[in-house]
Structure formats: C-alpha cells, structure tokens
Amino acid sequence: MVDHPAPSGALHRRVPACVAWVLAAALGWAFGLGFAFAQEGDQHALGKRIYREGLLDAGKVLTGQAVAGVELSGKDAACTTCHRRSGYGSSEGSIEVRSITGPALFGRTTGADAPINPQTAFDPSARGQAQTAARALRAVRLATLAGGRQRPVYDESTLARAIQQGIDVTGKPMNASMPRYTLEPAQMQALTAYLKTLSVQAASGVTDTEVHFATVFQPGTPLAHRQALLQVIQTYFQERNAGLRAQVRREEAGSVRLRRSYRNWILHAWDLTGPSDTWPGQLEAFNRQQAVFALVSGLGQESWRPIHDFSERFEVPCIFPQVDLPVLDEGNHFTVYLSRGMTLEAQALASFLQRENKPAPLVQVYRRDTAGASGARAFSQAWQAYTGSAPEERVIDGVPDASFWSTLARQRATLVLWLNAQDLGDTHALTAPETSLQAIYLPLSLNRGTRSGLAAHGSPLVRMIYPEELPLVRDARLELVRRWMHDAGIEPSNPSLQMNAYLAATVTAMVVSHSMDTYSADYLMERMEHMLGNALERSIYPRLSLGPGQRFASKGSYIVTVGGKEDSELMPLSDWIVP
Ligand code: HEC
Numbered sequence: 001m002v003d004h005p006a007p008s009g010a011l012h013r014r015v016p017a018c019v020a021w022v023l024a025a026a027l028g029w030a031f032g033l034g035f036a037f038a039q040e041g042d043q044h045a046l047g048k049r050i051y052r053e054g055l056l057d058a059g060k061v062l063t064g065q066a067v068a069g070v071e072l073s074g075k076d077a078a079c080t081t082c083h084r085r086s087g088y089g090s091s092e093g094s095i096e097v098r099s100i101t102g103p104a105l106f107g108r109t110t111g112a113d114a115p116i117n118p119q120t121a122f123d124p125s126a127r128g129q130a131q132t133a134a135r136a137l138r139a140v141r142l143a144t145l146a147g148g149r150q151r152p153v154y155d156e157s158t159l160a161r162a163i164q165q166g167i168d169v170t171g172k173p174m175n176a177s178m179p180r181y182t183l184e185p186a187q188m189q190a191l192t193a194y195l196k197t198l199s200v201q202a203a204s205g206v207t208d209t210e211v212h213f214a215t216v217f218q219p220g221t222p223l224a225h226r227q228a229l230l231q232v233i234q235t236y237f238q239e240r241n242a243g244l245r246a247q248v249r250r251e252e253a254g255s256v257r258l259r260r261s262y263r264n265w266i267l268h269a270w271d272l273t274g275p276s277d278t279w280p281g282q283l284e285a286f287n288r289q290q291a292v293f294a295l296v297s298g299l300g301q302e303s304w305r306p307i308h309d310f311s312e313r314f315e316v317p318c319i320f321p322q323v324d325l326p327v328l329d330e331g332n333h334f335t336v337y338l339s340r341g342m343t344l345e346a347q348a349l350a351s352f353l354q355r356e357n358k359p360a361p362l363v364q365v366y367r368r369d370t371a372g373a374s375g376a377r378a379f380s381q382a383w384q385a386y387t388g389s390a391p392e393e394r395v396i397d398g399v400p401d402a403s404f405w406s407t408l409a410r411q412r413a414t415l416v417l418w419l420n421a422q423d424l425g426d427t428h429a430l431t432a433p434e435t436s437l438q439a440i441y442l443p444l445s446l447n448r449g450t451r452s453g454l455a456a457h458g459s460p461l462v463r464m465i466y467p468e469e470l471p472l473v474r475d476a477r478l479e480l481v482r483r484w485m486h487d488a489g490i491e492p493s494n495p496s497l498q499m500n501a502y503l504a505a506t507v508t509a510m511v512v513s514h515s516m517d518t519y520s521a522d523y524l525m526e527r528m529e530h531m532l533g534n535a536l537e538r539s540i541y542p543r544l545s546l547g548p549g550q551r552f553a554s555k556g557s558y559i560v561t562v563g564g565k566e567d568s569e570l571m572p573l574s575d576w577i578v579p
Contacts, residue, residue, distance in 0.1 A: 046187070047194025052085065054078035056187055064179030072179055082177075085333070086522035087198040090530070095177055101199035101520075107153040159195070160188050202519040203315070205293035206263070211519075213237075213508070214268040214292045216283070216307050216321070218276075218300025225299055228494045229322075229501045230269060233296055235488045236505040237265045268292065279306040287314060293519060294319060297504035299497075301371060303327070308335050315521045319528075320504040320553070322497060324371045324445045332551050334521065336528060338500060338541070339554040342375040342418075345443040345465040347579035348557035349416065350382035360438040362391035363408065364416040372418030375443055379416060382579070391416070399425040409435040417454070420446040424454055431459035439463055441559075448496065455562050463573060467557035468496070468540045471567040477538070496540050503539035510535060542576055 049055045054062040054074040061074040075081065082097045083089045087104070089097035098104070151170055154162070158169045163181050166174045183191065205212040215233060217226050241264050248262040270286045272279050283306070295311065298304075298321035308327040311318040311334040318335040326337040340347075353359055362383065366376040380390050394408070399422070406429035408415065415437055417424065430440060431454070440454070443465045447455050454462055468474065478495075481502055485492060492498065511527040532553060533545035541554040556578040563569030 043190045043193050044197065046190040047192070050183075050187065050191050051079045051194050051198075054081075062181065062183075064181040066179045067176045077179060077181070084522070084526050086518075086520045086526055087195070088518065088520065088523045088526070090526070095175055100195060102196045103200060105154045105159065105195060156189075156192055159192055163188070163191070199518065199520045199522065203293050203521045204287075204291035205316075206519045209263055210266055211263045211512075212266050212268065212290055212292045213294055213296050214270045214286065215296055216270045216298040216300075216318075217272065218279075218302055219271075219273050220301065221299045225494060225497060226269075226271075228498055229297060229299060230267070231490055232485070232498050232501040233505045234267055235490060236502065236509075237267050239488075240509060241265055267296070270295075276302060276306055280310060283307065283310040284314075287316070292316060294508060294521070294524070295321070296508050297321060297501050298323070301325070304335070304337075308332065311335050317521050317524050319508050320500060322500050325374060326552070333525060335551060336525075336546065337552050338539075339467055340552050342371055342443060342445055343378040344467055344552075344555070344579070345445060345557060346375045346378035347382045348467065348577045349441055349443075349465050349559065350379055350386055351577050351579040352559045352574050353414070354383075354386040360412055360414045362416065363394065363411065363413045364391050364418060365394045365396060365408075366418035367396050367423055370418075372420075372423075372443075372446060375418040375446075376416075379418075396423070399423060402426045402429060405429045409437055412436045412438065414438050415440045417442050418446065421455070427454045428457075430454065431457045431461055435461070437461060441465060442562075444468065458563060460561055462562045464560050464562050464570070465557055466560045466570065466572075467554065469538075469542045470558065470560070470572060471570055473542075474540055478540075481537075499539040503537050506537045507532065507535060510537075 046057055050062055054077045056062055062077045063071055063073045064077045066072045079087075079100070083100050084097075087099060087101040089099045091097070151168070154169050160183075161167050162169065162174070162178075164183065166176070166178055166180045168174050215230060244262050268286070268290060270283065272282055274282075287310075293316070295307070295316060295318040298307065298318065300307075300321070300323055303325045304321055304323045305327050307318065307321065310316065312332065315334060320336060320338050322338065324341045326339075326341050327335070328340060328343060353362070364376050364379060366372040376393065380393075384390050392413075396404070396419075402425075405425075405427050409429040409432065413436075415430070417440065419442075429435065430437060438461075440459075440461050441463050442455060444467060447464065455464065469477070478499060481499060482492065482495075484502075485498065490498070507528070510531060511524050514531060515523045515527045529546045529548055529550070533543075535544065538544050542556070544553040545555075546553055556576045558572045558576060559574040560570040560572050563571060
C-alpha cells in the first residue's frame with residue numbers, strides 16, 4: 001500500500017499558531033458573510049413572496065385597503081395581481097397601473113440596457129449626431145415605459161409612504177385602486193429589497209447588438225422535420241434582420257423616428273441526445289456556451305418535461321414547441337404550448353361522445369408506454385368524470401394480427417384507437433360490411449399525414465379527432481404564408497409543421513417588438529397573454545388566445561368523418577368543441 005501523506009494534517013503541523021488564528025478569524029469572517037448572504041437571501045425571498053403571492057412570514061397573509069374600504073388579502077392583495085410579475089404594470093382600462101420595476105422606482109445606473117439620461121445623451125463623444133438623437137429618443141421611450149410620466153425617483157421612506165398610505169413621491173394621493181397596505185418594518189424592508197431587483201437586468205442572451213434564440217430537438221426527430229422547421233425560422237429571422245438593418249440606416253439618415261434599437265437575431269439549434277434524464281445537463285451546457293433569451297418552437301415526441309423545467313428554472317421563455325406530450329402542470333409560467341396535445345384530443349372526444357344518445361359501450365385500444373397510452377389515460381379520466389364508469393381497454397403488444405381485429409369487430413361497440421398507422425396492422429375486419437362496430441375514432445396527432453390504413457378505408461365509421469382548422473378554411477387562410485414560403489424558396493414539405501414554425505417565429509417577433517427594449521422574460525409572457533388573441537397569425541388553428549396565466553393557446557377540437565384519402569374529404573360531425 002502506498003502511503004500518501006494526509007495533506008490537511010501536514011498543513012496543520014506546519015502552520016504556526018498565530019497564522020492558524022488568523023485563518024480561523026478569516027474563516028469566521030467568511031462564515032459571517034455567508035450568514036449575511038443567507039439573511040439577504042431570506043429577505044429577498046420574503047419580498048418575492050409578498051410581491052407574487054401576498055404571503056407574509058409565519059403563515060400570515062398580506063392585507064390591503066382597496067377602493068371603498070374593501071379589504072383585499074392574500075393573492076388578491078399581491079402586487080402581481082395588478083403590476084404583473086414583471087413589475088411593468090399595464091394600462092388596460094382607464095387606470096394606468098404604473099411600472100414599479102427597480103429602474104422605474106429607483107432609477108437605473110448600470111446594465112447593458114441602462115436608460116440614457118436625456119441631459120447627458122447628447123454627449124459629443126458619441127458616434128455621430130444621428131446616433132445621439134437615437135439614444136435620446138430611446139431614453140424618452142424608456143421613461144414612458146417606466147411610469148407614464150416623469151417624476152423624481154423613490155427612496156425607502158417615500159416608497160413606504162406610497163405603499164402604506166397611497167401617497168406618491170410627489171406628495172399626491174394616488175388613485176384608490178392602489179391599495180393601502182399594512183406592513184411591519186421588516187416586511188417593508190424585504191419588499192423594498194425585492195422591488196430593487198425587479199426587472200433590473202436585461203434577460204440573458206441579449207447583448208447591445210445581438211439577441212440569441214434556440215430551437216430544441218429531442219433525439220429521434222426525423223432529420224427532414226428538423227431541417228424543415230429550422231429553415232422556416234432561420235429564413236424569417238434573416239428577413240427580419242435585413243429589414244431592420246435597412247430601417248436603422250434610414251433612421252440614421254434622419255428621416256424616420258427611431259422606435260427601437262437594432263439587434264441581430266441569431267438562432268441556435270440545440271440537438272439533445274441520449275436518454276431524457278441527461279437532457280437537463282445538456283440544456284444547461286448549451287446555455288452556458290451561449291445563453292439564449294428564448295426558445296422558439298422545437299420538436300419531440302417524448303414528454304417535454306425536461307425542457308419545460310429548464311425554461312422554468314432559468315426563466316427562458318419557450319414559445320410554441322411542437323409536441324404531443326406537453327407538461328400539464330398548473331403554475332407553468334415560461335412555456336406556451338400550442339395546445340394540451342393528446343390530452344385535449346381525449347377530452348374533446350369524451351365531451352363529444354357523452355352528448356350522444358344511448359352510446360354503444362366504449363372500447364379503447366393502446367400500446368403501453370407510448371404517447372397513445374397517455375391519450376387513453378386522459379380519455380378514461382374524462383369519460384369517468386362524465387359517466388362515472390371507465391371504458392373497456394385492450395392493451396396491445398407488437399402489431400396485432402387480423403384475428404385480434406375481427407374479434408373486436410364482432411362487438412357492438414364504439415372503438416377508440418390510440419394508435420398510429422404502423423401499430424394498426426391489418427384492420428380490414430373493422431370496416432368490413434359485417435362489422436358490428438358503431439364508430440371508430442382516431443386521434444389526428446398519431447395519424448397526421450399518414451392517410452393510409454384505417455384512415456384511408458373511406459368508411460363512414462372512421463372518424464378523427466381533429467384539433468385544427470378544417471382543411472378548406474385553413475388552406476384559404478394560409479395562402480399568404482404559403483406565398484411567403486414560395487418566395488423564400490421553401491418547399492412545402494410538411495405544411496402543418498412549417499406553419500407552426502412560422503407562427504412561433506412571428507409571434508416571437510410580435511411580442512419582442514411590443515415589449516420595447518425591456519428584454520424581460522416576464523414582460524414577454526405578459527405581452528403574449530395580452531396580444532395573442534388579436535394576432536393575425538393563427539397557423540392551422542381556428543383561434544388562439546391566452547387568458548392571464550393560461551399557457552395553452554388552442555383550446556378545442558372538431559370531430560370529423562374521414563371520407564377518403566384527401567384532406568378535402570373531411571366532414572365535421574361537431575362544432576369546435578372546447579372541453
Ligand atoms: C388592485 C391593484 C393594485 C395592487 C394589488 C397593487 N397596486 Fe400599486 N398601483 C396600482 C395603481 C392603479 C397605481 C397607480 C395609481 C395612480 O396612478 O394614482 C399603483 C401605483 C403604485 C406605486 C407608485 C408608482 C409611481 O410611479 O409613483 C407603487 C410604488 C406601487 N403601486 C407599489 C405597489 C406594491 C409594492 C404593491 C404590492 C404590495 C402594489 N402596488 C399592489 C394598483 C395596484
């Protein structure tokens with residue numbers, strides 16, 4: 001056995017007592033500092049809790065006097081309720097809820113996006129007159145965003161007076177819709193400390209000249225899908241960059257007013273590999289190498305959970321990933337999904353079937369451990385909620401042979417197949433003339449673009465859960481996007497995927513441009529909630545919207561008969577069902 005000297009012991013023996021004492025003191029000091037940091041962390045956490053949840057320490061709730069002496073408490077009294085999570089407030093309705101971000105209240109002195117003082121902006125050392133003017137305009141715009149009007153900055157005591165007595169920094173009583181709060185000094189301090197940090201830093205991935213975005217691909221994504229998706233977003237970004245460059249040049253020539261500063265948008269592809277428990281590490285490594293402001297679209301057939309959790313933890317918005325298995329948690333802030341995916345299909349079907357008069361017994365077929373299994377689970381839950389009884393189930397292993405299907409076909413039943421064309425195999429018995437089946441339902445998400453097998457039999461028994469706009473209406477509406485793709489030289493190789501990629505890119509551009517130069521991830525999400533319902537772009541969906549806190553944009557589905565091989569042969573059996 002090799003005898004290694006113990007390094008710490010050796011050190012100990014050689015260190016004279018006085019040095020040891022100094023070391024100990026230094027260590028003590030460091031621990032003290034650590035303690036101070038911990039305290040500061042606690043204070044920040046308390047401030048954040050008061051701000052976001054209306055919760056004080058020791059299980060008590062925040063209370064405030066609102067209009068007409070009504071007492072608000074807890075979540076209703078929380079500052080987020082009106083000033084929003086970002087602190088930027090809003091100006092819906094007749095009352096402006098002022099911005100209370102750190103910079104808006106206390107002024108900003110540092111950071112890449114520090115507002116420029118209009119007095120000092122005309123610094124002759126700045127590059128050229130046009131640039132100086134542009135900076136001054138930007139300062140005015142930021143000031144507008146900062147609080148609707150110019151006013152002196154707050155300090156601790158004027159802020160406490162505002163929050164407790166409703167008197168603003170100029171000494172004027174504020175509108176009664178700003179509640180008057182009861183807070184103890186330590187709570188007030190904690191809240192102030194939190195407000196000082198609110199939206200202070202521009203989000204990561206943003207520099208003076210660039211904004212970085214990424215698109216995440218789960219392993220197993222077909223290369224053709226990956227390329228089709230990237231091509232759309234990349235082309236859109238390139239055109240946007242070129243357009244803005246031209247605009248900036250015009251503005252520098254002095255003819256047009258500058259509305260926003262110019263930053264080049266750069267898209268990265270984050271390709272995940274291996275099992276999903278290694279994805280969090282991979283995502284963090286990608287983000288360390290080049291931090292991004294947001295994730296735009298994305299593709300994957302497995303659960304989006306690891307990417308979803310990354311977005312929550314690092315506060316990186318994820319805009320419209322194309323997934324069948326989104327995370328359905330409450331309290332998701334940073335990922336906006338197109339829809340609840342397979343779960344939406346299951347719930348829409350249950351809602352449709354429970355309206356039927358005397359429905360035939362239900363039998364659902366799925367393969368264990370697949371996306372289809374989650375559809376079956378959601379369907380079973382929804383069906384039990386409506387009727388109190390669970391549907392019958394057949395779980396398959398491998399591709400079933402013809403006899404499996406002919407046995408099923410002898411049942412007077414309604415069949416729900418959470419399977420794709422490959423899983424189905426030889427299903428001719430299901431739609432043969434002697435079948436006893438009453439109807440057969442397939443989810444679109446597992447049978448998209450595969451108008452083969454069962455879906456192509458042309459039998460009136462076969463129906464599809466169709467959570468998208470009906471083909472004829474959709475084709476007319478998407479003509480403009482198709483022309484854009486054609487002009488950009490993009491082949492329509494996978495229209496739904498490409499339209500959804502285009503949606504993700506345009507909605508990102510819309511919300512970024514309407515959040516001015518704040519680059520606050522929270523504010524971006526708030527803008528998204530506010531604007532999505534009015535956006536022109538809806539991709540393949542009849543309507544998109546997000547209420548406050550909602551994160552699934554398309555909320556319904558049609559049930560259609562399949563007819564034949566062509567999309568145009570689909571016929572709706574239902575209205576747009578929003579379960
Ligand atoms: C029910 C809505 C509502 C809630 C909840 C609310 N505020 Fe306000 N707040 C307002 C409105 C509206 C104004 C603007 C009043 C005016 O313009 O007269 C305002 C103004 C302010 C101002 C003055 C900003 C300025 O520019 O002078 C501060 C500071 C402030 N709020 C802090 C808070 C804090 C901190 C909380 C949580 C403890 C909070 N508010 C909760 C509605 C609200």
